[in-house]
Amino acid sequence: MYAGQIISYIVKPLAGIPMRWVTEITHVDEPRYFVDEQRFGPYALWHHKHFIEKSENGVIMRDVVHYAVPLGIIGQLLNTIIIRKKIKTIFEYRYKKLQALFGIIKPIRKN
Numbered sequence: 650m651y652a653g654q655i656i657s658y659i660v661k662p663l664a665g666i667p668m669r670w671v672t673e674i675t676h677v678d679e680p681r682y683f684v685d686e687q688r689f690g691p692y693a694l695w696h697h698k699h700f701i702e703k704s705e706n707g708v709i710m711r712d713v714v715h716y717a718v719p720l721g722i723i724g725q726l727l728n729t730i731i732i733r734k735k736i737k738t739i740f741e742y743r744y745k746k747l748q749a750l751f752g753i754i755k756p757i758r759k760n
Contacts, residue, residue: 652677655688662691662735663727672697693717693724710747712740 654674659667670690677683680701687695694717702709718724718732 650674650677650679650683656685660691663731691719693719707751 652674656672656674658670658672660670661667668691671688672685672690672695673688675684675686682698682700684699685695685697694715696715698713700709700711700713702711714736716736718728720727
């Protein structure tokens, strides 16, 4: 991973409709954190910081996500009803995958 790296995905954010999502790794401070930002995709803004730190019991991973939805009031309504929950589901999926790979892990949640 390196600053300037472009990653292209196909996502299905609403109603299973496929959409291209392009993010750029904008900052890397290995091994402490990296940042990805949307360049093209479903959000009006996507800025995702991944923090990684050693602890006496292993490693702590922490995410800070700032996002905004398009479409004004309609987008805000969709965010309340659907999008926020989908984003939560994405992080829950990652948690389960990490747990399957590395064993028991404890989530740290701040809502």
